[in-house]
Amino acid sequence: MTKDIIFSSALWAHMAAEEKESMYHCLDIRMKEYTKDSPILLIGEKVLDIGVLVSGQAVVVSENIEGQRNVIAFISPGDLFAEVYALSGKPSGVAVYAQTKVEVAFIDARKATTVCQSACPHHKQLIWNLMQIVSTKNVALNDKIQCLGQRGIREKVSVFLALKHNQYRNDMFDIHMNRQEMADYLCVDRSALSAVLSKMKEEGIIDYHKSTFSLKIKDRL
Template structure:
């Protein structure tokens, strides 16, 4: 891990694509970042950005690279909560009240992260900048979005069978990306962890779905040929 506080112009553009900085003008960004006293850190593949059981003191934003939110149960089994891609924000729920994280954040590749003190976000500066007020509003919207994502995962993992879980997940991704051809952010083991399933059982079920003409796939590229509802009606 190394630390460097200078953001490149490309990284500034990535910030503006994030829900947290939506609606903030590019010319206001340097002033806002100075007010927030942000830090930039780079993590290598496999390195923990935050480890489970560690107190989360900062909100993070992926500048480039990718990571995943991971939870380990009592028996050491890994469960992937969600992937983190460029411009995604993490840690806001735990950092807001300085609580101990029940999940870990692990880099999937060399990943640069912007770290922000939540107190600096929630406390207006003396000049009461309008763009700082927008940042606070965006944080509330982000928390609402996070709640929706967790509810969507709950819908997937509570399906009665592995086939139903796979179809529910792929249908949600298809709707989210607005197309029937789409890439998922998981390899097979990660998808198995996300669905709380055995990898070999997942591979077998995917093969059956492909043979039945419901889906097609090549590695992490999928084609949802028949919707879950259409399959159930047939």
């Protein structure tokens, strides 16, 4: 079951079952468990490994000197984390916490990015997959910067929903966040966010139920 989750990660895309098994042993993957709310990675920590969440849920956050947290991303089974810091050699600029009991697979970044003597094509595929993952996350970070660059809460919400609409190519979509998580993502107060959403719903611009949103008048976002 553990291997199935690891192999479901985008890191192993476009590989046959036997190629995945070969890479698994070549990379000498280490497994580690963490209890709920415990840190998996701390800000300033030296990062040598790429993390793959195997079970549970985790969150990536930034923290200020007063301990206040800003949610960067949520991590689900199969998702990678810390790959940018592991590849760059820079100390971690974010922290990762377990939201539930979790199990993590750690992959040595140097082994992952260094082709073995046999130069097997599936190792080259893994490196290409890693490049795609980093690029995709960079796009997601740019999306968040677009949201946070807006002055008001309504403007942030409008850009956020427009980006989700473009992502899913549908007027109805699930943002996969509860209200507190959405507020943390946009760096706004939850009550103020709820008030803005209610106002936009009253105006007939959007409709929503929990995490599912529907755009009614897109040109008024």
